[in-house]
Amino acid sequence: MIKKIITIFLILLPINSYALIEVDITRGNLDPLPVAVSPLSIDEMSRKSFEKVLKKENIGEEISSIVENNLRTSGLFNPLNKQAFLQAPDIANLKPRFEDWNLIKAQALITGKVNYTNDKLRVEFRLWDVLAAKEMMALAFTTVPSNWRRVGHIISDKIYERLTGEKGYFDTRIIYVSEEGPKTQRIKKLAIMDQDGFNNKFLTLGNELVLTPRFNPASQMVTYLSYFKNLPRVYLLDIETGTQEVVGDFPGMTFAPRFSPNGKKNNYEFS
């Protein structure tokens, strides 16, 4: 009884506590974040089948180099030199030795695995916080093998979004007007490419002048101005199917096409 009373008394005893010290941190550095992009591990069977299908020696390394390149060109990340990595890709994907990655001053680590199953490409990747020694994100994608480059871009997007809080832009394409030939006889073609310059594709033949290509918000349709029999006309092009159509047939010229923000309407001027 007395013991209980004493314990209660002790619990209620005033403790000489200190107020919590607060320190305001209002500045930081804007240096690129050091990131280690470990090559995606791949087993021998999958490697050989990919080599047959895609003519690429090691698809895991190729995808990781896409990610690395994307992160570097964004300017916000500093991918570390692969030769400094101490841990092999296959082991790092299971459980990284964070001390080793910490040693080369990496703050984030990207590991992954590539598989060839049922004629499909399966890529899984993990994003690790090296300093906190924990996993930040893990995702897997399955697609046709020819889409491997796009998978790299999607992974880059996810990592970018997770580390910066901003949506990534790597899985995007650029539509542009390519010009070639001499000044007097310039050939202008409508072309599309990935944001890193790969997968370039011409959409028009170049026999007519094309101008002002614009994407619709879903990035599946392009509207542009093209001359047809010396008359400027606004065209609509579906990128996936490649079908072209003239938007309206008005007297005089139509030009300066734009999609409305919801993508359902096409605005342009005519005179």
Place this chain on the structure above:
Amino acid sequence: MNRSIIISSVFHTLLIIISALSLPFLAKKPLDIPPVVSVELIQIAEKTNIPFAPKAKKIIDKVKEKEKKIVSEQAPPKKIKKTKTKTVVSPDQNIKNIKNQTPEAIPLPDKTVKKIKTKQENKQNPEKVDKEVKQVSEFEKKDLFDPNNIAALIDKSKEESAEVLKNNNDITQDQERSIDNSGLTLSEEDALKAQIFGCWSIPLGLPYNENLLVRIKLKLKPDGSVTKTEILDHARMNKPGQGFYKVLAESALRAVKLCQPLRVPTTGYERWKELQLNFDAREMLEG
């Protein structure tokens, strides 16, 4: 029945006593004390002696002003002195003249005596004035200023300020607890800040118009290494539309981990064994 009543009454009285004893102490606990800047200044003063300088300067300025005044006051007596010397000389000359005149003319002793007397009176008057003036100036000197005592004055002021300091020290010793609670000194805080500034890489995709404050509570070891980190607004992380907050909080945690061990003061572990770091990216991003 009786026993239980006794036990309950004893227990209740005990509770009342305990609460009466402990609650006021708990209430006294100063939690939200604004940073005491004056204490900070005193601590600096002890080391650098800066507070002496303005006081001494003031006193020297005063002294200089008084010196000017006194010089102007002393000027007229000097003139009088000159006149006095002339007058002093003149009676002798007169006497000589008189003496010289004596062989030629019959001396008129009364006149010369009178003359001498009058001239002596003339002589005496300036002397009196001079003395008075001197006395006045000396009085003033003693009262207001003495060039020889500047050092003494300064010393006095030093003594006084030292006394003031001592008093302040007494006060601070009385309020030791409040000082301890007031946190780190400026230099200690700056050292810690500078260290974390270097470690914190701010995520650049944050929305500018949102609240970008992350509060992290740390538990530290005496060597400055962090044993526990806790994000205070943890609930905000999983709210919809606050995805950036998680990114920001993680960057802050990374900064703390990267900076280990923190540059904490070598003394007063009790003070800073728990720290709260308020990471605010807004200032940085808005520029």
